[in-house]
Amino acid sequence: MTTPQEELLPATRRALLHRIAVAQAEGRAPSLVAAVVRDGRTVWTGARTCVEGHAPDEDVQYRIGSITKTFTAVLVLRLRDEGALALSDPLEKHLPGTGVGEATVAELLAHSGGLAAETPGPWWERTPGSLRPELSDVLGERPLVHPAGRRFHYSNPGYALLGALVEKLRGAPWEDVLRRDVLEPLDLRRTSVRPQAPHAGGWAVHPWADVMMPEPLEDLGRMAPAGQLWSTAGDLARFAAFLVQGDERVLSAESLREMRTPAAPVEAADVASGYAYGLGMELRHQDGRALVGHTGSLPGFLACLTIGLSDDVSAVVLANCTSGPAPFTVAADLVRIVAEAEPRVPAPWRPLREADPAVLELVGQWYWGTYAFALRFSADGLLSLEPLSGNGRRSRFRAAGEGVWVGLEGYYAGEFLKPVRRPDGTVSHLDLGSFVFTRQPYDQEAPVPGGVDPEGWRGIG
Template identity: 85%
Template sequence: MTTPEEELLPGTRRALLHRIAVAQSEGRTPSLVAAVGRGGKTVWTGARAAVGGDAPDENVQYRIGSITKTFTAVLVLRLRDAGVLDLSDPLDRHLPGTGVGEATIAELLSHSGGLAAETPGPWWERTPGSLRPGLADVLGERPLVHPRGRRFHYSNPGYALLGALVEKLRGAPWEAVVRREVLEPLGLHRTSGQPRTPHAGGWAVHPWADVMLREPLEDLGTMAPAGQLWSTAGDLSRFAAFLTRGDERVLSAESLREMRVPATPVAAADVADGYAYCLGLELRHQHGRALVGHTGSLPGFLACLTVSVADDVSAVVLANCTSGPAPFTVAADLVRIVAQAEPRIPAPWQPSRETDPSVLELVGQWYWGTSAFALRLSADGVVSLEPLSGNGRRSRFRSNGDGTWTGLEGYYAGEVLKPVRRPDGTVRHLDLGSFVFTRRPYEEGASVPGGVDPEGWRGIG
């Protein structure tokens, strides 16, 4: 139940309904269902179906294809956070004998391991998984098509390997691990490996005639971690809220932020399209917004989940056709409609509960050479360093608990910010990855690399 503050305005709801109605009509899809989330809650759902067809709602299952990969990635990050593996580990360390074991876990997550895009043999999405009973059948005789780590090349077999890794380290089938570690804690009761009533049937629509052909609904077997799951608009909207905020029972907000960061070399064509791949998530830029999530497709189904973290708005679009409306375009439009019509209302400003005098001493203006920067402390204990003008380097820093901070983003991500103090305890300067920040430009007596001219500042003469 939404509160009056959470409810969307009538004009916004009508614009959302109009957008999916156009998508269903022009995309010639038997049915389409969508959901929009805001503030961690689902605030709108809508659906359209062919005349005479069953009207779907947010509880009807659709096949979600490669959105399944995000669930698999969450399982891998859970293993990392539990100390079972490191993302830099080669696959062979935990799953030997695959023939592609030099690829790291991070490379498999980000599709940069050099693996082929598809499996050998017949089209795996439209044939029984029993034709590919093991990893050797998934990888084939030529599993690598690029040098590992050199470029992004989307690989479905790579996620089959990650699913096998999860099974080995958890000692249980992939689907059982997904259910136990993700679906049940998050309350995604209508998400499953096999379809559950009510669910949509998969259809192909003839490109030149308004007639349909039923698509087969195959169990993907070993390829399941790449695309097996069925879900609903309601469940995926809740999953989108988790991807934004985290849930300590499943994965922390910090680990999810890591999942949302581009993690693979990007080709020129992808840069032009505003596309990058992260750790089990796609990052796209549309309408001036960064949208993170995943698309999915299998014969008979199209799907998209996308989130604008900055706007705190998510959208889910599910359709039961092999080709038709572009689900990401529709989902991005749903996010835009809400974000523009009803901009996010910021939370009230809150002062800090307590202040450490040694930290408060650091805030204010600093200089790197002659460039002016400001160091600010927020109520959550994070400090930010940013130029007072222009587009210089900026970053937020998280406390390490020992008087130093580690950069969270940008040029200074991972770099350590350290106050350097005089014998009396006062701060002489800030050291940031060998860059010295002083209270005055090239401050006399400070440890400025190269020293400071003893004649000081002067004019022409």
Template identity: 80%
Template sequence: MTTPQDELLPGTRRALLHRIAVAQSEGRAPSLVAAVVRDGRTVWHGARTSVDGHGPDENTQYRIGSITKTFTAVLVLRLRDAGLLDLGDPLEKHLPGTGVGEAAIVDLLAHTGGLAAESPAPWWERTPGTLRPELSDVLGERPLVHPVGRRFHYSNPGYTLLGALVEKLRGAPWEEVLRREVLEPLGLHRTSARPQAPHAGGWAVHPWADVLLPEPAEDLGRMAPAGQLWSTTGDLARFAAFLAKGDDRVLGAASLHEMRTPAAPPEALDVATGYAYCLGLELRRMDGRLLVGHTGSLPGFLACLTFSPDDDVAAVVLANCTQGPLVSTVGAELVGIVAEAEPRIPEPWRPLREVDPAVLELAGQWYWGTQGVALRGTADGLVSLEPLSGTGRRSRFRANGDGTWTGLEGYYAGEVLRAVRRPDGTVSHLDLGSFVFTRQPYEETAPVPGGVDAEGWRGVG
């Protein structure tokens, strides 16, 4: 339930309704439902349907396809955080005999394990899971089609293996673990492995005529961790808020930030289109906005969950047709409508309660060669290094407790920043992965690699 300060302006609400109305009409979807989340709260829900008087609401289930993978990835990160595995572990260490060799758990999460995209015929999405009772039936005789870790190749069997890993280490079925560890703590009571009324039926729309054909709703069996779930806009809105902020009962903010950090080696096409895959989450850049989430499809259904961390706005779009509206585009545009019409109001600036004297000593302007950079202490207890010119390498650093800091992102991720002191205790320079940062460009008294010309700076004469 929204409070007055959560509500969107009438113009924004109409723009959202107009966007999904166009999507349902032009996409020829029997029905389409959507929700928008801002600041962790659902602030709008809309629906369009071809059936008069039967508009679906936020509690109507739709099948969400591969958004299921994000739920499975959360379960795997929980195993890591509990100390039961390392993401770099070969799957064989915990689940022997699969035949995927050296593929690591992180490779499966990021679709870089080299596995085939699909299970052997017949097509798993339109046939019962009983046809594939064992992992060997899902993987087939040739499970690997690429070298491990060399390229991104989306793999549904890879997430089947991750589901089996969860079952092995938790000693319970994937569905039961998911309900106990994620769905119940987050209050996702309308998310389930099998449809629960009220739910939408899945339809195929004839490409050249306005007629429908019902699609089968198969139980995917072993393939369930890759695409089985049914959910609602209400539940997925709450799940989007969790993915943005974290919930220590399920997964903390640091692990969720790791989930949305690109992990797969980019293909040239991916770089051009602004797409990257992370750990159970997709990263897209659309209209200059960075969006995180996942899409999903199964015969009869299309789904999208997407959010902008910078704008703190998320959108969910669900439709019950095999092909129709481009739900990823619709979701991105719903986020954009709210973010642009009602920009996020920043939190008030507040000074720190405590300050690290070492940070104050190092704060200010430094030079790597002739490039000026600024070191700043941030309100969240980190330090940032950023170019003064607005271009160049930048990163935030976390204190290690011993007077050093470790880079969190970009070129300096994992690199250690330390202040090197003179015998009298004053700071000589900063060392960052062998780079020397000095208070003046090519400072004569600092150990600049290669030395500094004894005659110093000069004009041309």
């Protein structure tokens, strides 16, 4: 018997505290608060501040900037799951007259709609939203800078449009829909559109002197769905757990997996840095570890929520300064510290309660031409196909009814795997997106496209 570890080890907790202490000191942040989540539960919080005896805790609000976009994306995916829209719908279908209606909902979510990065006019993050009362003020006279769907180009106005889309289809303000559909079901009581005490003030720290200046705390108006929210380390820790596990009251785990899947064309520079974008979520690689989540910044604040899916460890970092600490680097380090110091203990292996003989007939070794593959059936009800040696195409498949399986990832995502049976009911071969997989290399008894030489295999005489 083993006892589940309810808390992190003292050495791990000290390493986490040391990391945020270094970040606060070297980044010269007035305050910095962090949280770590494992197995859906907050297992550590820590904070550092320059004010003696007044360190913030997981209940103090900070502005979270573009992490707001992930909340907005959840609202849009809810509409999709309810059938109110399709991700392939052009914006014009639901929100006519914007001038950028050819961009699809998915392209706006993935920042590939071709929209400009920022709004025209004064710096929107440091000026009141009343200067941009209409969507036309957000978009300006040149809203498109690239053809829709051609490249990833981060766009804050694109998420203002998605917020307006939510309002149009729900018939209520974005903040009301967010509170009703996400914040209340997930018990995120300290996440709000406007600051609620206790909250941190935003500061600019002079780059060449140890002095500070307060930053304005503006209501962003139409731009709110792109970056308005205030939240706490505690609430964002609960939100991170939701982004991993899902909650049927808000959004399914399957739809959240879709949000975490790359959805935008990747630029060469992004490939080199290991950066990609899904539907409202950033995908990064750090120290060989895949991380998903979002960063955020507004004048006076820096934020990051990141999730190491393979380790089931998430981290939140919040600071109240315009520049200084690198929140993603710090959050990624917090994930790494826990993952390496206290590796995830796998659940005990358990066999299936029962197995369909028709499925068991499929498992084992198969050949695509002369390439050898193994097909396995696991207790989660999925088939997995992988090469027996070297690198090659691999995917998991879930049952899609009538003996057909659909690919979940990689080259075969969305493709159908179909067992083809002989008249006597035994399996002749597998059809995978038109590729024929046989039990023997180029099996003469299977309908291999192009045929098989009737003399079969031979040496060189």
